[in-house]
Amino acid sequence: MSIEFIYPEFEVIRNENKCISCRICEQQCANEAHSYDEKHKIMMCDDSKCVNCQRCVSFCPKRALKIVKSDCTLRENANWSNETIKEIYKQANSGGVLLSSMGNPKPFPVYWDKILINASQVTNPSIDPLREPMETRVYLGKKPSKVQRTKDGALDCKLPPQLELSMPVMFSAMSYGSISYNAHKSLALAATELGILYNTGEGGLHEDFYCYGENTVVQVASGRFGVHADYLKAGAAIEIKIGQGAKPGIGGHLPGAKIVGDISRTRMIPEGSDAISPAPHHDIYSIEDLRQLVFSLKEATEYKKPVIVKVAAVHNIAAIASGIARSGADIIAIDGFRGGTGAAPTRIRDHVGIPIELALAAVDQRLRNEGIRNHVSLVVGGSIRSAADVVKAIALGADACYVATAALLALGCHLCRTCQSGKCNWGIATQRPELVKRLNPAMGSERLINLMTAWKHEIKEFMGGMGINSIEALRGNRLMLRGIGLTEKELEILHISHAGE
Amino acid sequence: MQTIDVADLDYKAINETLREAGSDFIIEGCCGQKFIAAGMSDKNVTINGIPGNALGAYLNNANITVNANAQDAVGDTMNEGKILIHGNIGDAAGYAMRGGKIYVQGNAGYRAGIHMKAYEEKIPVMIIGGCAGSFLGEYQAGGVIIVLGLHKDNKRIVGNFPCTGMHGGKIFLRGNCENIHFPKQVTARCASEGELDEIREYLSEYCSDFCYSVDELLSEPFTVITPDSKNPYKQMYVAN
Numbered sequence: 247m248s249i250e251f252i253y254p255e256f257e258v259i260r261n262e263n264k265c266i267s268c269r270i271c272e273q274q275c276a277n278e279a280h281s282y283d284e285k286h287k288i289m290m291c292d293d294s295k296c297v298n299c300q301r302c303v304s305f306c307p308k309r310a311l312k313i314v315k316s317d318c319t320l321r322e323n324a325n326w327s328n329e330t331i332k333e334i335y336k337q338a339n340s341g342g343v344l345l346s347s348m349g350n351p352k353p354f355p356v357y358w359d360k361i362l363i364n365a366s367q368v369t370n371p372s373i374d375p376l377r378e379p380m381e382t383r384v385y386l387g388k389k390p391s392k393v394q395r396t397k398d399g400a401l402d403c404k405l406p407p408q409l410e411l412s413m414p415v416m417f418s419a420m421s422y423g424s425i426s427y428n429a430h431k432s433l434a435l436a437a438t439e440l441g442i443l444y445n446t447g448e449g450g451l452h453e454d455f456y457c458y459g460e461n462t463v464v465q466v467a468s469g470r471f472g473v474h475a476d477y478l479k480a481g482a483a484i485e486i487k488i489g490q491g492a493k494p495g496i497g498g499h500l501p502g503a504k505i506v507g508d509i510s511r512t513r514m515i516p517e518g519s520d521a522i523s524p525a526p527h528h529d530i531y532s533i534e535d536l537r538q539l540v541f542s543l544k545e546a547t548e549y550k551k552p553v554i555v556k557v558a559a560v561h562n563i564a565a566i567a568s569g570i571a572r573s574g575a576d577i578i579a580i581d582g583f584r585g586g587t588g589a590a591p592t593r594i595r596d597h598v599g600i601p602i603e604l605a606l607a608a609v610d611q612r613l614r615n616e617g618i619r620n621h622v623s624l625v626v627g628g629s630i631r632s633a634a635d636v637v638k639a640i641a642l643g644a645d646a647c648y649v650a651t652a653a654l655l656a657l658g659c660h661l662c663r664t665c666q667s668g669k670c671n672w673g674i675a676t677q678r679p680e681l682v683k684r685l686n687p688a689m690g691s692e693r694l695i696n697l698m699t700a701w702k703h704e705i706k707e708f709m710g711g712m713g714i715n716s717i718e719a720l721r722g723n724r725l726m727l728r729g730i731g732l733t734e735k736e737l738e739i740l741h742i743s744h745a746g747e
Numbered sequence: 748m749q750t751i752d753v754a755d756l757d758y759k760a761i762n763e764t765l766r767e768a769g770s771d772f773i774i775e776g777c778c779g780q781k782f783i784a785a786g787m788s789d790k791n792v793t794i795n796g797i798p799g800n801a802l803g804a805y806l807n808n809a810n811i812t813v814n815a816n817a818q819d820a821v822g823d824t825m826n827e828g829k830i831l832i833h834g835n836i837g838d839a840a841g842y843a844m845r846g847g848k849i850y851v852q853g854n855a856g857y858r859a860g861i862h863m864k865a866y867e868e869k870i871p872v873m874i875i876g877g878c879a880g881s882f883l884g885e886y887q888a889g890g891v892i893i894v895l896g897l898h899k900d901n902k903r904i905v906g907n908f909p910c911t912g913m914h915g916g917k918i919f920l921r922g923n924c925e926n927i928h929f930p931k932q933v934t935a936r937c938a939s940e941g942e943l944d945e946i947r948e949y950l951s952e953y954c955s956d957f958c959y960s961v962d963e964l965l966s967e968p969f970t971v972i973t974p975d976s977k978n979p980y981k982q983m984y985v986a987n
């Protein structure tokens with residue numbers, strides 16, 4: 247060993263009494279942590295290769311395995327934590343920028359967990375969602391400011407294009423390339439069955455998935471991968487990706503090694519060539535420029551599709567959103583700093599951006615104050631973990647939520663946070679055929695449908711409890727929320743009262 | 748052939764007309780209307796007057812001829828077809844174009860050919876007759892950009908920072924380019940006969956479009972710039 251040695255983060259513990267040397271763990275681990283010693287007829291393992299994805303644990307027929315966090319620690323220090331020191335070692339060893347995946351793991355406040363929801367008692371009856379109709383359907387898009395009539399006095403029912411969702415949730419952008427074909431197929435099948443939408447991300451749309459177009463948001467990012475007229479027309483909506491919560495202000499970069507076969511075809515770039523999404527769209531330097539991209543997309547699709555502009559939640563988000571609302575966009579999607587990612591520089595992921603709860607509250611309030619809230623729908627993500635988060639987001643002013651990490655968990659992701667390695671043992675963040683086929687799209691979509699159906703029931707129960715039978719009546723209804731353990735300033739920004747008030 | 752007088756029409760109305768009937772159009776009196784022919788296929792459009800930004804964005808397979816200057820974002824994310832400009836163009840022309848041709852008689856502004864790509868049989872080609880502004884071919888991932896430097900009046904053939912982040916495709920600049928500073932990750936050298944053969948067809952087409960002589964163009968040496976790697980940013984990261 248040497249100065250470069252870093253003690254493994256996890257230890258693979260095998261119960262020798264239970265293990266039957268069936269070698270299933272060895273087959274299941276693409277990181278090659280397990281091996282079989284032919285000579286001594288025993289299973290071996292290399293802890294340094296384990297990323298704690300729990301695949302072998304889940305598949306060991308004898309429950310002989312567990313993965314534990316190593317208790318070999320450096321000398322404790324509140325300022326210089328284990329993690330901080332190891333990161334220094336990694337950089338001193340390599341000279342590289344630290345690269346991580348999935349959302350911000352730091353212990354920043356999760357405001358969802360400091361907000362409580364109201365319920366009716368005595369004065370306003372609650373509603374039983376099992377027996378009474380409950381509307382969770384939402385329509386995303388521009389809403390007119392007033393009732394319009396035609397010349398002969400009839401109601402003018404012509405609305406700008408709207409997206410109809412059976413519940414206020416969509417699967418957010420994950421590109422084909424960052425996740426697998428089978429993961430995309432699972433999302434597409436589930437979105438179609440659920441009457442919601444999934445999002446192609448910036449890697450183009452695989453030809454096999456054009457048939458799910460009505461339930462697809464097609465994304466246009468700075469790299470414009472796979473963007474052409476048929477692609478734009480294939481989706482139900484077009485999303486311009488300006489930023490992403492996990493890496494605001496940073497472009498994307500899918501290494502050439504991952505640009506193979508169908509990925510290259512779908513992105514329409516040569517195999518082996520890096521897919522670089524520059525940090526900015528080089529034709530957008532102002533709200534006027536954004537307006538130009540919005541309208542060029544509308545022109546190319548004959549004004550039939552709503553245009554979403556997705557931005558990361560950053561410091562001046564309210565003013566930015568106000569600009570976007572005036573750019574002609576139909577929907578603004580805001581991604582909070584806990585949003586997931588297939589790969590992001592660790593420092594950016596952990597230190598840039600702001601929580602979605604504060605961003606949402608600030609944006610909704612600003613758009614209301616300016617009288618333009620109806621010009622756009624608001625979709626928020628990063629990170630929405632449960633039906634409770636959805637209900638709180640709606641009450642804070644969102645029209646719908648974007649969900650990605652929760653959807654991946656439903657597909658089997660165990661949040662090992664090593665998507666960037668391309669060796670996802672659960673067949674999600676990988677392009678290796680033998681790993682991809684571990685995820686069965688029929689089963690994956692069923693699990694997504696289960697998850698969303700359960701959330702929908704829970705949303706209805708929350709609504710019933712509040713005596714609200716339509717999600718529209720919950721939107722921006724901040725009286726239904728109370729803060730707990732929050733400062734005056736936080737309450738002011740969230741525009742909610744403290745519990746007990 | 749249909750002639751549309753667009754003096755009183757906005758871009759929406761122009762595109763509706765183009766979409767509705769026929770395939771051959773002459774647009775008269777164009778004055779800054781944006782997005783003309785965005786996403787269209789199978790059209791031949793001649794424009795008299797100056798079209799606005801994003802002319803032929805997402806162009807699928809149409810031919811556009813402009814008998815004047817054009818503005819910013821010509822052929823943004825173009826897929827197929829041809830745009831011919833008898834004048835100068837503004838900034839960010841051919842952003843992320845993947846196929847088709849943009850031939851310009853005059854000069855181009857900043858960021859021409861930024862993030863141009865190529866894919867299988869699709870090789871986009873941009874030829875600029877005059878000079879190009881700064882950031883030519885930034886992030887270029889494929890395709891061919893040619894700058895001829897005709898009538899350049901002692902100006903440099905490209906501005907500052909050409910080829911930054913280039914990781915595919917080729918740029919040909921007419922002349923020896925000694926006064927131009929290229930970034931580290933590309934190689935600039937005198938184009939060989941073989942390399943010139945690759946672009947001869949495009950140059951002939953350009954010359955017949957704008958009445959120049961190919962032989963005269965090729966009488967000067969060309970500098971060709973290619974990236975050293977398809978993966979310029981590989982070494983920068985360490986897994987955490």
Ligand code: SF4
Nearest residue numbers: 265266268269271306
């Ligand atoms: S899967 Fe379980 S029983 Fe089989 S070899 Fe591995 S640890 Fe032993």
Ligand code: SF4
Nearest residue numbers: 275296297299300302
């Ligand atoms: S990486 Fe996953 S499959 Fe491999 S040993 Fe660790 S937990 Fe098991």
Ligand code: SF4
Nearest residue numbers: 659660662663665670
């Ligand atoms: S998608 Fe796969 S690699 Fe990424 S965190 Fe989940 S299990 Fe790990």
